[in-house]
């Protein structure tokens with residue numbers, strides 16, 4: 001699903017070396033954590049996969065195709081095929097949970113006739129079917145994050161990128177969100193989670209990639225937090 005071939009990212013202007021000669025492969029259907037101290041390069045990794053940043057050297061491939069070959073409209077289409085969940089998932093405050101999730105289908109051009117079944121299924125996956133009429137303000141932070149996950153998966157993306165998805169959550173909500181991400185993975189979606197949450201990485205073991213100062217220093221197939 002993702003291949004990095006000797007990828008270096010040095011940000012223009014500041015010249016910061018965010019990723020340094022990183023090579024790795026993440027297969028279809030895998031669940032992988034990306035861990036590392038602040039500034040280690042986790043978000044930069046995500047930005048490269050989303051083609052929000054371009055490698056200074058090396059090559060990034062997604063679904064077997066080099067991102068070099070994606071331009072303009074195709075880049076936009078590629079991004080739409082990736083679900084993203086971030087720490088601060090801003091739901092639209094005037095829309096209820098259902099409409100927030102449906103909004104993702106509207107922008108991807110899915111026919112309106114398909115919305116009810118798909119939105120309901122996505123809300124069911126995150127355990128919030130019963131809260132579909134709730135506005136974001138009426139939901140806990142953990143529930144809001146789960147709506148954000150429903151929004152990210154409603155268009156059935158083959159790949160889900162989650163950058164600090166539990167960053168704002170207490171331990172109980174963090175575990176709920178992690179379980180939801182695991183369920184999404186069990187349905188076949190490749191899931192990559194960048195996180196600082198040592199307890200989650202230790203409790204819910206998956207392949208763990210460790211970055212240190214932009215270098216990939218560990219790749220543990222059975223997980224474990226080794227910072």
Ligand SMILES: Nc1ncnc2c1ncn2[C@@H]1O[C@H](COP(=O)(O)OP(=O)(O)OP(=O)(O)O)[C@@H](O)[C@H]1O
Pocket residue numbers: 011014016017018036037038039040041042043044045
């Ligand atoms: N747009 C940018 N321009 C210049 N430097 C940047 C930019 N974004 C990130 N950096 C730098 O690149 C390095 C890697 O940052 P990155 O955000 O990828 O780390 P991170 O592991 O995600 O950190 P955190 O856990 O704090 O989010 C850091 O030194 C950071 O200051």
